[in-house]
Amino acid sequence: MKYIINIFKIENKIKVLSLIGLSAIIFSCTEPIDLTVPTESPRLVIEASLDWEKGTLGNNQTIKLSLSTPYYDTAPNPVSGASVIVENTTNGDVFIFNDQQDGSYTTTNFVPIINNTYNLEVIYNNETYTAQETLISVSEINRIEQSREGGSDEEELDLTIYFDDPANEVNFYYITFLEGEDLLPTREIMSDEFTNGNEMSLLYEEDEADAEDEILPGDEVDINIFGVSEQYYNFLNRLIEQGDNAGDPFATVPTRLRGNYINPENPENYAFGYFRVTESVNEVYTFE
CATH class of the missing domain: 2.60.40 (Immunoglobulin-like)
Structure with a gap:
């Protein structure tokens, strides 16, 4: 019995020393780091x-x-x-x-x-x-079709909007989808470079990375289509590209x-x- 008690004492000492060492490591890793962020005069x-x-x-x-x-x-x-x-x-x-x-x-x-x-x-x-x-100007929406087949996941609901592109014109479009209580819309841009004068279509589905935000029956989505200039289309293209690449270590450095x-x-x-x-x-x- 005496031998067993001594073993317990040794084990307890080892545990205490281990905890002290672990605490030292944890506290040494939580030192504040001051980051200097470039500033400029308000614009x-x-x-x-x-x-x-x-x-x-x-x-x-x-x-x-x-x-x-x-x-x-x-x-x-x-x-x-x-x-x-x-x-x-x-x-x-x-x-x-x-x-x-x-x-x-x-x-x-x-x-x-x-x-x-x-x-x-x-x-x-x-x-x-x-x-x-x-x-x-912008055309009216012809129709909206709901399905489970057009998107990347055939078990999830999605929708496709259809509208006519005027013939013999160069047109650019900005489309937003705002679902439920989302704070920011999903943004898309389109041009008629290869579809001039035809019916245009655009698919909307939830982001695969956001599994908790599945579209369910009864959910509403607010759809807006804007007719925009080529200059604004190019601006949006750069804006959306930089937003989509946020957090990607291999993406082009934002400008x-x-x-x-x-x-x-x-x-x-x-x-x-x-x-x-x-x-x-x-x-x-x-x-x-």
Whole structure:
């Protein structure tokens, strides 16, 4: 019995020493690491998407202004006191956007006209920012078909939307799918380079990597199709590509995306964002 007790004492001492050594390793691995993130002076951010949904007047429009913030700052930095004007350069109509003192600027008399060109002018802090876009039309959705066969997993629900592409034109499309309570939509872009004048189709299915977000009967998806310019299509292509490659160690190093804003007097102090003017169609589909 005495021999056995001594063995237990030795084992307990070994366990204590092991725990002390493990604790030393753990605590030595939790030392804080200070990362230096490059910073720069705040830059104006202009969110100006003048979207005209078919079947509406399109007269109510909002443009939002803010300042860029450091990487670890999450609080918004809205801009007030700016001058925001949109001019239809085709017919000379001018639309003044009124400052709501919360970073948003609104108008209730905007007039959207297909194929007319619009110029945005923002004056803030004695700097002038401009951008120009033409209002592009879009076709109605012909139909939406639900199945379990078109996607990558035949056990999962998916849907396909169909719409006509106008003949003898070069067209570009931006499509978003927002399901349920998702915060961000699934974004797709299309061109008619190889399908000019034909019926276009696009499949929507859940990301295979997100097994917990399976589409079920009764789920709703909000679908929007925008007719966009080639310049905006190229901008979106780079934006989506960089977003999809996030976290991929073999992806191309992301670059700063510049929209269509220019600062004529001080070109290096350009604004972030993109000024678009589009016609859109919207439909909410409920899975069966």
